[in-house]
Amino acid sequence: MPAEMDTSEDFLPRLDLDMSFDILMTLGDPCDLARASCVSRGWHEFVISNGLSKQLCLKMFPQLYGVDRVTESCSFKSDGETGSSNTKEWDILEREHRVYGFLSHCARSIVDRECISDAISASSTDNFPEEGINNTLEIRDRVGRIASYWSSKGQKNPAVPETLIYKLVGDLSVITEIDIQPFKAFFQRGSPIYSAKSVRFRMGYSKASLDLDSVDQSCHISPNDKFVWTYTSPEFPMAQENCLQKFKLPKPVLCIGGFLLVELLGRMQRQEMDGLFYIWLVCTLLSL
Template identity: 90%
Template sequence: MTAEMDPVQRLVNDMLHEIFMTLGKGDPCDLARASCVSRGWHEFVISNGLSKQLCLKMFPQLYGVDRVTESCSFKSDGETGSSNTKEWDVLEREHRVYGFLSHCARSIVDRECISDAISASSTDNFPEEGINNTLEIRDRVGRIASYWSSKGENNPAVPETLIYKLVGDLGVITEIDIQPFKAFFQRGSPIYSAKSVRFQMGYSKASLDLDSVDQSCHISLNDKFVWTYTSPEFPMAQARELFAEIQVARACSLYRRIPSC
């Protein structure tokens, strides 16, 4: 389509911006399709970062994302005059990645994110006090207490680690809820809470099959994961309360490498 035949080229930039953003609200893929109509549309959508703007409007939790990367690089097609510049390459990358996120995230519903418990760094009495108990909301099932207990360390600075598998390949974590266990069966009903907690998001390396991990073998799996996000440490009170609204870096974490090719 030539500029003479394209009516959009006759509109002012503010009006063009509204048209394209409205187009993308129904389906983010429509914005990507529009960018393929002509060179002019392609340049306008990418140079103004419309895919990124649309994604952030849909999911403001992603405002804290520092940068985006792709698992493989794309080469410019050389058709656009500025396509060989570093700035244009960054804009094209953001166009692809944020467009992908918008498309995938529309199918995400507000629900529990954990699908399975993978392993604990230690367990006092396995499986009675195993990590699977942490998936149970109740503190007792029937007359049996439901909790996870580590073996304990003489040095309180030694950390314990719990690893979980999430429900999907792509997700946005906005809140994590933790409730310390109150040992109602012990004298004084003591509450066992951590001094502090922190969270990591990432993905397993190709050499690790999560379904084959033996929970009874308490070995460190940290080197089997690529951690793409680590939160600050959050102190915990020794109280039997649901510690909610622990915001994970405000922007949340995407827990998978985004496939780009």
């Protein structure tokens, strides 16, 4: 090594802005980006001034592009505090660095668990409450000697869809997988399985405050009139099998608002006694 080379020299100032930005954005882990910001004062200022924590978080969760501004509940400074415009701008950048960095880190550190808290509404129910949507919160297909499942109303047209609406445990959740189990009617001849042909998922928030205690599950809540859906999944085929079927999302999804819409598309099984097509489900589970 040449004697004149300074091994402690910071190479970042020698690179142009775009190259430095591209290099640091290859750090896909928020922890690595946090470590990079601690290398030196110059690196720290570069990460904050260019909003790299925010950019990484938006790359992980595009649903956050609609966020206008962020706040901290325990911030020592407010936006209205006096000071130069440069100081205020830097305070905003620092706040975004902390908030988006914390959110990205939490999303990578989550523990896998089920996170549906309430069943809100079904587009139809054959016999309420015996075959209501609340039964899908129970993972077993029998409670004691009683069958536990949700049943749609019967339809002559097998293409008629059904929807189920759920509330998640929090208003901000990262969802990776949704599991559904079709019901096998063991009490009918041939034990038919009433699955859907395919399923699609939407996530979002309610347009107005929704009092869950006052929701009448016997009445259908329109998913488009009452909610804004910020994420729509691909359509997944559903097997006509009595097992817990796992539908893994292409990438983790940040659900802002805490509501899930399950769209059941098409019907596979005709009921022998009335000749109509139904969808029956045992349970719906979400994984963080």
